Amino acid sequence: MIKSRLKIYYLIIIVTVICFFIAVPTIPVKFNIGQYKVDTAIGGDIIEANFPIIGRIYKKFEFKKGLDIQGGVHVVLQADMKDISENDRLKAIESVKNVIERRVNLFGVSEPTIVTSKIGVGENAEYRVVVDMPGVSDTKEAISLIGETAQLEFRTLYEPVDGVEPPDGLIDVQGLGAFLSTDLNGKDLRRAEVVFNNSSQSTDSGPQVSLSFNIDGSKKFAKLTQDNLGKPIAIFLDDQIVSAPTVQSVIADGNAVISGSFTVEQANSLAIQLRAGALPVPVKIIEQQEIGPTLGQVSVNKTIIAGVIGFILVAIFMILNYGRLGLIANVALTIYVLIIVAIYKGVIPGLGSIVLNLPGLAGFLLSIGMAVDSNILIFERIREELLQKKPLGIAIERGFQRSWSSVRDANFATLITAFILTNPFNWNFLVTSGPVRGFAITLTIGVFVSLFTGVVVTRNLIRVFFKGVNI
Numbered sequence: 001m002i003k004s005r006l007k008i009y010y011l012i013i014i015v016t017v018i019c020f021f022i023a024v025p026t027i028p029v030k031f032n033i034g035q036y037k038v039d040t041a042i043g044g045d046i047i048e049a050n051f052p053i054i055g056r057i058y059k060k061f062e063f064k065k066g067l068d069i070q071g072g073v074h075v076v077l078q079a080d081m082k083d084i085s086e087n088d089r090l091k092a093i094e095s096v097k098n099v100i101e102r103r104v105n106l107f108g109v110s111e112p113t114i115v116t117s118k119i120g121v122g123e124n125a126e127y128r129v130v131v132d133m134p135g136v137s138d139t140k141e142a143i144s145l146i147g148e149t150a151q152l153e154f155r156t157l158y159e160p161v162d163g164v165e166p167p168d169g170l171i172d173v174q175g176l177g178a179f180l181s182t183d184l185n186g187k188d189l190r191r192a193e194v195v196f197n198n199s200s201q202s203t204d205s206g207p208q209v210s211l212s213f214n215i216d217g218s219k220k221f222a223k224l225t226q227d228n229l230g231k232p233i234a235i236f237l238d239d240q241i242v243s244a245p246t247v248q249s250v251i252a253d254g255n256a257v258i259s260g261s262f263t264v265e266q267a268n269s270l271a272i273q274l275r276a277g278a279l280p281v282p283v284k285i286i287e288q289q290e291i292g293p294t295l296g297q298v299s300v301n302k303t304i305i306a307g308v309i310g311f312i313l314v315a316i317f318m319i320l321n322y323g324r325l326g327l328i329a330n331v332a333l334t335i336y337v338l339i340i341v342a343i344y345k346g347v348i349p350g351l352g353s354i355v356l357n358l359p360g361l362a363g364f365l366l367s368i369g370m371a372v373d374s375n376i377l378i379f380e381r382i383r384e385e386l387l388q389k390k391p392l393g394i395a396i397e398r399g400f401q402r403s404w405s406s407v408r409d410a411n412f413a414t415l416i417t418a419f420i421l422t423n424p425f426n427w428n429f430l431v432t433s434g435p436v437r438g439f440a441i442t443l444t445i446g447v448f449v450s451l452f453t454g455v456v457v458t459r460n461l462i463r464v465f466f467k468g469v470n471i
Contacts, residue, residue, distance in 0.1 A: 009460050016335050023341035063345055065135060068358050072134040073142055076287035079127045084281060086123060092281050093118075093127040100129060100146050103272055129283070132291075134357070143288055144269070152186035153236040154221075155179035156228055173241050179234045184224060188217025190254075192271045197259070207267035209258040218254025225251045237270070307365050311337065314372060322379045328461045329375040329454075336371045336453040340364065343445055359439035367446025370414075374407040374454030400459060407455065411447050418444040 079096055081089050093116050104112045113132040118125055136142045158170055158180040170178040191212040213221055224233060225247045234244040235258055243259050262270070315333065318326035344356060344364075382399030390398070421440035423430040 008456065009464070012335070012457055012460060016338060019335075019338040019342035022345055023338045063356050065356050068134075069356060070135055071291055072132060073136045074287075074289050074291045075131045075133070075143055075146065075285060077129045077131070077146070077283040078286045079129070080282040080284070081127055089125075089127060090118075093129065096281060096283060097129050100131060103146055104131065104133060104142075128286075143285060151237070151239075152189070153239075154182050154184040154224065155234045155236055156182055156224065157231050157234075171236065171239060171241075173234065173244070176232065176234070176241075176244055179236070179241075179244075182220070182224060184213075184217060184220040188213050188220060190214040190217070194264070194267045194271050195257070197257075206259075207262050207264050209262070209267050209271050211256045211258065213254040213256075215254075218252070221254055221256065222250060222252045225249070303361050303365075307361075307368065310365060311368055314369060318372060318375070324465065325375075325379050325382070325462070328458055328465060329372055329379070331461060332375070332453040332457040333368070333371055335457055336449055337368070339449050339453070340367070340446065343449070344442075357438050359436065360442045363439040363442035363446065367443060367450065370446065371450040371454060373410065374403075374450065375458055377406050377410075378403045378455075378458070396462060400455075404455075407451070411451055414447050415444060418447070 077096075077100075079093055081092065084092050097114055097116050101112070101114050104114065112134070113130075115130050117128045117130060119128065120126055131146060133142055155171065156179065157176070158166070158178045160166060166178070167180065169181050172178045189211060191210075193210050194207050195210040197206070197208055228247050229250070230247065232244040232246050235242045235256075245259075258270070311333070315330045318329045318333075320326070322329065378399050381403040382395050385395035385398050386392070418440045420430060422437050422444065
């Protein structure tokens with residue numbers, strides 16, 4: 001029992017130290033001690049170290065700021081619905097939104113705001129998609145990415161037959177001939193990614209897009225290569241030829257490569273478009289603009305100051321009401337803030353950085369006050385036990401045990417609300433706004449971390465400062 005408690009205590013110390021160095025800004029440390037001179041820094045956004053076996057480790061931790069803090073790109077697209085029946089237009093514009101959302105997410109934009117709108121009624125109604133992308137630096141590439149249709153097609157060379165009328169839909173390519181559509185297209189794709197051709201025998205050593213087809217697509221591609229040995233199979237993107245390699249052998253594994261003297265950026269954008277899928281209807285950009293932050297750094301600084309003031313007031317309240325127990329709760333609250341900031345800066349592998357926008361900051365400030373809720377419930381229960389003349393050790397033990405159900409249920413109720421606001425399954429009858437989801441995500445993280453610091457951290461600190469208490 002004692003060993004397990006010590007392990008938890010050491011874990012708290014390790015987590016606190018790591019989060020401290022990630023959360024705090026770079027602090028220079030310079031001083032002289034006799035002949036020794038210290039000139040270094042602690043904290044900051046970068047961790048860099050060299051290990052004998054693992055090698056060099058480099059990780060940059062930084063906040064991702066939302067559109068209202070750092071600005072970004074605002075784009076309005078209008079869908080061409082002339083070939084879509086009026087009854088199917090709402091579904092079509094929703095499909096356009098879903099494809100654009102996948103493209104923007106694959107592009108690396110965190111917490112975009114993508115909404116649809118309908119202007120007018122009847123046949124003349126206009127259907128639009130409004131996209132806000134925070135922190136986008138390459139505006140031209142981002143706009144090109146979300147606006148292009150990216151319809152992938154594989155076409156075979158058409159060989160005219162005397163007395164037979166050519167079929168519709170042929171595309172003539174100068175120097176190669178006319179190409180006929182096949183049933184193999186972007187819908188048969190399973191994966192698309194950027195690769196590099198390192199073969200010394202190839203004239204194209206730049207980036208390429210590697211394609212992997214699903215089961216049906218693999219069968220179609222194998223038959224195409226079998227029927228067209230020694231002939232070109234052309235790869236078209238939006239009716240524009242990308243490459244037309246000659247089939248040398250039957251390809252049965254469902255893999256192909258698109259090469260076309262791409263830059264890395266072009267190959268990456270093409271792979272994103274193909275993975276995300278083609279737009280179901282053509283769209284055109286009717287408005288685009290770079291927008292500045294609505295808050296600005298001054299407002300952010302004021303928000304941070306408000307958070308510090310709120311933290312100090314909560315700390316004073318806890319000390320005045322609960323004495324030594326309140327001091328322990330403040331230590332736990334400090335650990336809570338360090339962990340939250342470290343999470344926001346991307347300390348958890350695979351989660352990435354949390355986007356900080358105005359609702360996110362509001363959720364963070366709200367969570368500071370909520371972080372001591374569990375401590376207040378526990379401490380009030382301890383008071384009740386002490387009023388019944390129970391020894392301190394028993395009072396503290398029962399305080400934690402009997403308040404746990406209330407702490408659990410209160411936080412579970414908050415998590416239900418946060419789940420609804422997050423809307424992880426993209427239900428149409430719930431909110432889909434990016435800022436609202438950002439608030440819900442920060443609130444959810446705050447609840448889980450506050451349970452850890454308010455119960456686990458506080459309980460173990462009490463074991464240290466109230467020696468002899470068996471809990």
